[in-house]
Amino acid sequence: MHSIMIICPDNSLLKESERWLSKYGFQINTSQSFEQANKYYDLSAFDLMLVDQAAIELLENPTNEIPENPKHIVLDAKPSLSTGVNSMAEGAVYYLPLPTDIETLLKHVVNTLEQGDQEKATPASEIVSSNPVLFAASEREAALPLGSPGSGIIGQCPPMLELFSDMRKVSGTDVTVLIRGESGTGKELVAKALHNLSQRHDQPIITVNCAAIPENLIESELFGHEKGAFTGATTAHDGLIIAADKGTLFLDEIGELPLEAQARLLRVLQEGEIRRVGATQSTHVDIRLITATHRNLFEMVKNGQFREDLYYRLYVMELLLPPLRDRGEDISILAEALLEKTCLKHRRPPVPYNKTFDRTIRSHDWPGNVRELENAIERAIILSPMDRVEAANLKLASQHHSQGQSSRTSSDDSVKATLPEGTTLDDYFKHFVLTHQHKMTETQLAHSLGISRKSLWERRQKLAIPKKVTNKK
Known part of the structure; x- marks a missing residue:
């Protein structure tokens, strides 16, 4: 049985990991500070230390007082790139944000315990260079951890935590991703988060809504065209795929892509080449493709509406977004965050999120998901007095049903x-x-x-x- 020492203040988010890790068979001891830990324990007898950055900041001379043995992982409620680099330089094996879900923490704990003793003497610069993608992705997420308001994707319910776990696993790869979920669940936000966590984060992400471009123009918009390729093509045009070269191409509503354009897209995925409409020469492109749909592509394949070979090219990694009605407490968390955001948008003073407002929101089924929730809250802010928000002004279908004839x-x-x-x-x-x-x-x-x-x-x-x-x- 491996023994782990957790060093964190009583109010630390790291405190909860004691219960999690004990369930997985680890022997856990806790201390509020390094001083307390050194007083009552021989730290060299432990296999690993999990340390809250807040405990390190209390040390007068951290480099002298953090023992080299055992290895330690630093977790930080206020993560930053500079703190992460310093922590790694001072001997931390990993630097993680708080809160961190149990799957991520467990993965890093197991990885650390399995590392050989020879890694103790490895300089921090070599640790970073040996896995720059992992470190860079973790640093980027440290600044805006998935699930937090700053990341653009808010959620802590089990389905969302599972989604975040899958996103972390694919973020350092160039694998093609298909995002599925009902309309309004936030598929574009997931695509942008994947791009921001990837190696291509310094390059552009080009977003294309396949349903919003007329069918007769979509090939030209995506793949470009040569001068004179068709009536009105007075100049050559590169297209959006070329614009995404070295970066990420996100095709929303991929199920609406016409069959002719599907064939061209398949060649891009197979050969890494693109040919403009009317061109005889191909151009090499390097893109990471992320697609999204609310439709059942497999049924479309059976009905002849979607190419089977393209379907299997896209269906490498699938991410599922739960509908809002299945996200439990996330509904209240989202609503409160959107209320604050909407007040700022309309230059209104912040208003309290009251129980009546929350009860009304929780009683609705949200067929339009997060998009419908955002629209309803904006409607309520506009119609309500300046000092409060009134549930009746959400104007939800469920409200109309309950109000009967008068509504x-x-x-x-x-x-x-x-x-x-x-x-x-x-x-x-x-x-x-x-x-x-x-x-x-x-x-x-x-x-x-x-x-x-x-x-x-x-x-x-x-x-x-x-x-x-x-x-x-």
Whole structure:
């Protein structure tokens, strides 16, 4: 049994790891400071020390008082690149941010225990150079740890922690990643986080929404074209894939890519070459491809809507984003962060996040996920008084249902009355759009449903809702 000494103040986030590591069979002892640890224990008898940076900062002369034996890992609630480099130079095997999920911590603990005694004398510079990708990725995450508001991806529920673990594992590779999740779950944020943690973080990430580019222009936009390749091509154009050379290309809604463009993309992945529309020569490109979709690509392959060979090229590493309704306490954490962000956006003084507001948010199913939550909170901030935010101003579908006749127009009541008991949100969405689209614009429909126009378009595609037909004379 390996023995580990944890040195941290009582209020440290590292304190919780005592319980985690004990469950995995390690013998754990704790001390509040190096002084206390040296007084009651022979530190050289331990196999490993986990040290909170706050305990090191209390030392008058850290380099003389941190023992060389046993090896130690430093964890920091306020991580920075300079502190990390100094910690490694002073003998730390790893420098990690706090909080750190148990899987990440356990991996580094096991790696440290398995290292041979010869590594004790290895200079910090050699440790860094021997695995620069791992160290660089950990340093970048240390500044903005996944799950924290600063990283852009907020979450601590088990599905999100599993997602973060997978992201860390693939961040140092160039493997192609397919991100799957419902509309509004944050697939683009995951793609950007992967890029920021990768070796290519100093190069551009080019984001392309395949659903937003007209089908007749998408090949030219992605792959470029030669002068005179088609009517209107008055000059040569490089295309977005060339713009992503040495960096990352993120193709959102990859399921909307036309079959002809799919064939061209396949060649880019297979050969690392791109040929402009109308060109005879190919150009070499070096990109890391990340794609995303809310659609079932395998079903599209079976229906002949997506190339099978491209599907297997994309399906190397899959990351799954949970819908907001399955994220438990994350909903409240996200809502509070979005409330603060929205107040800043609209130059409003901060307002308290109250229990009534939270209760209303937690009672909603969020079919539009985080995007719908953000829109609802922005709506509530705009409509509420300056000193508070009112739950009624979220204008959620669940609120309308509970308020009955007084919260809907007579036409809305008639729509609701025609739906059988047990109707799902998708059924209601489809019925609402089909019933109202003849007298509302797409913008009005989206606003009434509390979603964006893009989200409305995506849900039309998902639920196969036809658009209204305009009679031409």
